[in-house]
Structures are given as structure tokens and as C-alpha cells.
Amino acid sequence: MCNNGGFSWRTDDGYSRPIGAASDYDGGSIQRVNLVTGSVETLYTHCQGVPLHGPNDIVFDDQGGFWFTDFGKKFDDRIMLGYLYYARCDGSSIRRAAKHLLTPNGVGLSPDGRMLYVSETETSRLWRYPITAPGELGQEPWSSPNGGKLVHGLPGYQRLDSMALEESGNICVATLVDGGISVFSPQGDLLEFHEAPEGYCTNICFGGSNLQTAYITLSGYGQLLAVPWPRPGLRLNNQ
Numbered sequence: 001m002c003n004n005g006g007f008s009w010r011t012d013d014g015y016s017r018p019i020g021a022a023s024d025y026d027g028g029s030i031q032r033v034n035l036v037t038g039s040v041e042t043l044y045t046h047c048q049g050v051p052l053h054g055p056n057d058i059v060f061d062d063q064g065g066f067w068f069t070d071f072g073k074k075f076d077d078r079i080m081l082g083y084l085y086y087a088r089c090d091g092s093s094i095r096r097a098a099k100h101l102l103t104p105n106g107v108g109l110s111p112d113g114r115m116l117y118v119s120e121t122e123t124s125r126l127w128r129y130p131i132t133a134p135g136e137l138g139q140e141p142w143s144s145p146n147g148g149k150l151v152h153g154l155p156g157y158q159r160l161d162s163m164a165l166e167e168s169g170n171i172c173v174a175t176l177v178d179g180g181i182s183v184f185s186p187q188g189d190l191l192e193f194h195e196a197p198e199g200y201c202t203n204i205c206f207g208g209s210n211l212q213t214a215y216i217t218l219s220g221y222g223q224l225l226a227v228p229w230p231r232p233g234l235r236l237n238n239q
């Protein structure tokens with residue numbers, strides 16, 4: 001579980017949004033929750049002595065590890081930048097895999113496990129990295145700001161949140177402001193946009209029969225949608 005350390009919130013007419021770090025913010029962490037007992041175990045709070053600022057999204061590989069984004073933390077006068085990390089499920093090791101990302105949010109693996117996708121919220125850009133070994137990524141040369149290869153960047157004022165992949169390899173990214181799910185091909189084409197009832201569409205995952213039910217979070221009003229999806233989602237690794 002990604003624990004981002006908490007937000008401060010503003011609510012207007014029942015619609016809530018985060019506006020910065022919580023007043024008692026003291027760093028973020030990666031935790032493990034026992035769903036039977038409710039017990040919580042903290043696995044990681046630092047990497048090489050540097051604290052985790054705001055872990056955000058997580059995806060597991062089939063090698064006993066997981067990738068996760070650290071969104072960073074925003075204050076009135078500064079932004080603490082995060083990283084893309086790789087860690088072992090048993091709590092034994094954590095390493096930085098990519099840096100110079102600006103508000104990294106969603107993270108997902110291709111069906112063959114060879115490509116990692118990362119979305120940036122404030123740039124509305126989707127990046128990809130080839131996985132060369134567990135926890136290691138191929139890096140693009142400059143002028144890539146973060147070593148990733150750009151898949152797609154949405155025009156205008158839009159923001160990207162978390163993601164899930166389809167069995168076909170399409171990348172489904174929760175999109176803020178316009179509000180909905182943007183579906184990108186691995187080649188970088190915007191294939192579809194599924195409009196949501198509100199602008200704060202933050203997350204998507206697949207379940208149900210044949211993984212063709214999309215569960216979508218709408219965070220402004222605190223709603224969870226279950227909607228039919230035209231194609232099967234990608235079955236996740238079970239760690």
C-alpha cells in the first residue's frame with residue numbers, strides 16, 4: 001500500500017480536493033496491510049537515507065518485487081520532487097529507478113512485463129521505459145528530462161492520474177479536469193476517451209467476469225463506479 005503521508009483538503013458544496021500536505025505531515029511510506037487481522041506493517045520509509053515524500057501508485061512484477069511512484073509533496077512555496085522506485089516485497093531492498101519526474105502518478109506494466117509506463121499529473125504526459133532487469137530501466141538520452149520515452153501528451157489543461165492496462169496492451173489512464181478515462185495504444189495513439197460524471201476521475205482497475213468490468217474512482221464526491229468495459233483488462237501479478 002502507498003501511504004502518501006496525508007493531504008489537507010478543501011470541500012465546496014460536497015466536492016473535495018487536496019490542497020497541500022496535511023498539517024501533521026511527517027513523510028510517506030510503503031506499508032503492508034493484513035486484510036484478515038487489520039494489522040499494518042511498514043516496509044519502507046526511506047531509500048538510501050532519503051525519505052519517501054508521497055508514494056502514490058504501485059504495480060507488482062513476477063520477480064518478487066514492485067514498482068511505485070512517489071508523487072512528491074506540494075507546499076505553498078515549494079514542491080518536493082519524488083522518484084520512480086523499485087522494491088522487494090519482503091522489505092529487503094529498495095532502489096531509485098528514475099528521477100527528474102514531475103509529479104509521477106500512475107504506474108503500470110505491459111502484458112509481457114518488459115515495459116513500464118508512468119503518468120505525470122501536472123504535465124499530462126505518459127512515459128514508457130524498457131525493463132532491462134528486475135528494478136532496472138533503459139534510459140533515453142537527453143533531451144528526455146527523465147530518461148523515459150514520451151508515449152503521449154494531452155493538449156490543453158488536463159492532468160493524468162492512475163492507470164490500468166488492458167489485456168491487449170492499451171493503457172487506460174484516469175484523467176482529471178475533463179474527467180474520464182483516456183485510452184492510449186502502446187504506440188502512443190489516443191484511441192478513446194470515456195467521459196466520467198465529474199472532473200476528479202482518479203483511478204481505474206479491472207475485475208468481474210472476463211475482467212470486463214472497470215472500477216473507477218471519482219474522488220471529488222467520493223464515488224466508486226462499476227461500468228462495463230469493451231475489452232478485457234490485464235490480469236495483475238499476485239504477490
